[in-house]
Amino acid sequence: MFHPDYEIVIGLEVHCELKTKSKIYCGCTTEFGGEPNTHCCPICTGMPGTLPVINEKVVEYAIRAGLATDCQIAAFSKQDRKNYFYPDLPKAYQISQYDLPICYEGKVDIEVNGENKTIRLTRIHIEEDAGKLLHEAGEGTLADYNRCGVPLIEIVSEPDMRSQEEARAFLEKLRSILMFVDVSDCKMNEGSLRCDVNLSVRKKGQKEYGVRAEIKNMNSFSFAVKAMEYEAKRQIKVLEEGGKIIQETRRWDQDKGVTVSMRSKEEAHDYRYFPDPDLMPIVTSKERVDQIKASLPELPDSRKVRYMEQYGLSSYDATMFLISPRMANFFEVAAENSANPKTVANWIMGEIFRLLNEEEKEAAVIPFEPEMLSKLVNLIEKGAISNSVGKKVFEEMWNTGTDPEKIVEEKGYKQVSDEGQLTQIAEQVLANNPKIVEDYRSGKEKAFQSLVGQMMKATKGQANPKVVTDLLVKILSE
C-alpha cells in the first residue's frame, strides 16, 4: 500500500497509569471519575509549601513492569522536574525522570504474520499525571485536578518497528504484559494507556533514519494505526515531491483522518530538567529486585508456549486468550475442568468471541463461570447431548447464566443413547418411510442420511447420532 521504495521507522512512547490505590506523592485516591476536584489535596494541587513523598508501591510497580520486559533495574535512580506552564499542571512542573530512569535496556518480543521480532526498550521511568481541562461552551475552560499525581510509567521503545502492524502488535503485547503483572488496568477508554508515535520514513537500504514527526497522545490502538498509515503516506509524498520533512510535533485529527502540525522543533519547549531537590534518590538493592522478581506471575510469552504445548492451541488462538489475565484465566479454568481443552478453546473462539466486542473481550465479560463451559463441553464429549443441542444450551447459559446440566435436565435435552428405546423409534420411522428405505436398498447413499434425519426429528434432536447410525445400519442389513 505504501511506495515500494520506502521503509517506515516507528518508535513508541507509551504512558501507562499504574493501579496503585493512592497517588504518587500524596494519599489521595487514584480512582477514575468522581466529581471534579474531589480526589485532591493541597499536595497534588501544588499548594505553596507542600512537598512530595514518593509512594513506594509506584517504585515496586515500575520495577515489576521493568522485570516483565527484561529491563535492567537501576540501583540508583532519581526524580527530576520538567518545567513548563499549563493550567492542568498546578506546580508548573511535572515530576518525572530525566537521565537516570528506574528501568533501562529492556525488550518485548512480538509476532507479526507468523514472524517473530524483538523490539528493544530504551527505558521505563516513573512520573506524575497532569489534570484535565474541560472546555465548556459558555463557561470557558474548567480545570479538574482529580488526575493530578496519578502515577504513570512511560515506556520508551527504540525505533525498531517497521510497519504499523508491528507497532500494533507491540502495543498489544505490552498491554498484555502490563495487565498480567498487575500494574495497570490499561483501560484505553479511561486514558490509562496512551501513546506518542515517533515516525519517519527512509529509502530502503538507506542507513540513516529520516527526519521524524511525533504524533502526540493517541488513546486508541486503531486510531494510532490509522495515524501511522496517514503519516507515513504524508511523509513519502512530501519526499517524492522533492520536499523535506521537518522535525515537529503533530496530532491526529480523528474526524478528518489526518495528522496536523502542533509545533516545530524551534518552538519546542526547553523543559529545564533538573533533579527535584524535594525528593531523595531511589536506591534499589539487588535483594529487593530479586524479591519482586520472585513475586511475578507467569508472563504472556510463557503462557503462550504452554497453551500451545499443553492444550494443542494454535499460536493465534493462544495469543487471543492472552488479551487479558481475566480472559486467560477463564480459558485456563474452563480447560482444566474439561475433558477436551481444544474443544473449550473452540467454544471461546467461536461462540464467546462472536458475542463480545473488543472491550468486553479484554474484560472477559462472560455471564457464566468458566466451570460451566467445562460442563457443557463435557456433556457433549460424553455424548449426553449432541453438538447442536449444545449450541441451544450455550445460548441459554449466555442469556440466563444457568448451569448447563440444569438446563439439559429441565428442558429434557438429554441425548437418547438407549438402543432398546431407539430401536422402537427406528422401526416406526422405517415403517413410515417405505420409499426411502427402498431407495437405500437400491443403492442410494443419500437415502441413509435422510433416514438419520427422520430419526433425529422423531427424537427432537436428542438421539445420539452415532447410536442411530449403527442401529439403522444394523436393522436395514437384517
Next chain:
Amino acid sequence: MQLYQKSAHELRDLLLHKEVSSKDIVKAYLDRIKTVDEKVQAYVTLCEEGALKQAEEVDAKRVAGEELGALAGIPMALKDNICTEGVKTTCASKMLHNFVPPYSATVAKKLSKAGTILLGKLNMDEFAMGSSTENSYVQKTKNPWNLERVPGGSSGGSAAAVAADEAVFTLGSDTGGSIRQPAHCCGVVGMKPTYGAVSRFGLVAFASSLDQIGPLTKDVEDMALVMNEIIGHDPYDSTSAPVGYPDYTKDLYRGVKGMKVALPQEYFGKGINPDVQAIVMAAAKKLESMGAILEEVSLPMTQYALPAYYLISSAEASSNLARYDGVKYGLRAEQYRDLLDLYKQTRDEGFGTEVKRRIMLGTYALSSGYYDAYYKKAQQVRTLIKNEFENVFGTYDLILTPTAPTTAFKIGEKTDNPLEMYMHDICTVPINIAGLPALSMPGGFDQTGLPVGVQFVAKALGEEKILQAAFALEQELQIKSQRPLL
C-alpha cells in the same frame, strides 16, 4: 521588668507556679505590639482574637490540671512564609496577598501541640529573597536599635519582633543566612538547624535544597527549648532526617572546656568591618579563657560559595515560583488577552524586582546549553565546600566566625546595588551550601551601639555542641539584658 521582656523559660516558670496566666502574658504582648509596632513594623498580620482565645484555653486546661506542652501559654509569631491554616500567608508578596492556606506547616502544628500561642505573622523580604526586608511588598521593617536602619533579612520581621519584645520567640527561615544575619543585625539569638532536622512541610519554598526553618529567641536557653519542640523527622518531608534528636536543654550547662574551635582565616580580614572583627576575636578570647582550644584554619573554597549559592538557589527558585501563574490561587491579573498573557501579566504584576531578577537568573542557569556550565558546576562546587567543612570537623568541634561583615546598614543604602546586598551574606551562605547547623548570638556592640553577632558552626546534627558553647559564652558576656529603647 515587664512581662514582655521576659524569656520563654522565665515565663514558663511563672506559669508553672501560677504567678501569671497565659492571658496576662498575651495581653502584655498585644499591648506592647500596639505601642511599638507602628515604629518597628514587624507584623504583617496580627491574630489578636485568636491569641486571646488560645490563651484562655491554655489557662483553663492548667486550672483543670490537664497535661500541657512544654511551652504552653507562651506567645510567639511566625515568618509569613510558614503556612498557617485559616491565617493569611503572603510571603510578603503581592502575588500571595490574599492566600489563606487550607493547612498548617508541620512546625506550626508542633508549636501548637507544645501549647504556644500564635500572635501573628511577620514581615520578610518577598519570598525570602533579600538581606534587609526592604523587598517586602507590604512594608519596611525597622531595626529596633536604630529605626533608620534595616533589621537584616530575609527574616527581618522575625528578628525585629524578638528584639523589640513583640514576641517571646519567633520562627524564621534561612536559605543563605536569612535567620542568622537579621539576628546579628537585631541583637538576638538565631539558629539555622542542620538541613533536614526541621520539617520544611508548609514552608513556602524558595530554594528547596537550602531552606531550613529555625527559631529566633531572646537567649540561648530559649533557643534550646524551642529547638526541642520543632526538631524531628517528618514523614511529609522526604528530605527530613530520620534520626533521633537529643534534649538540647539537658547538657546546656556543660561548658566549653576542651572544645576545639576553629577560626577560618577566610572569614576574617578583607571586607570585614574592624568593629565586627574585634568583637568576634574578643569572643574567641573569652572562649579560650574558659578552656576552649582555638586554632586558625583555612577554608579556601569559601570564595566560590556566593556564586554557587546564587546559581543553585535561583535555579530552584525559578522552578518553585513557577506555580504562581494566576490560575489557582493568589493574584490573577485583571486584564489579559489569552493564556500566555494571563501568565505574563500576573507574574509581572505579582512579583517584585528582586524576585524577578532571581527567576531570570535561575531560568537562565537551567536552560538547555547552559546547565552544565552553571547549575552542574555549582553543584560540583557545593560538594567541594561540603568536603572542606567535613575535613575541618574531623579535627574541630566548632567553627567560629562573624555572622555578617558589617552591622545593620541604612534603609535604602544597598537597594540599588544587588551585588553589595548579596555580599552581606558572605559569612552565612557557605553554611547553607554545606547543610550544616549554625547559630548567631549577640557578641557585643559597635561604636554606634549597633549589635554584632558571632556565628558558631558545627558538623551536621551537631546543634548540641553549638548550644553548649553559645550558652557558656552568653553567661560570660553578660550583655543579653541590654534592650533597644523604643
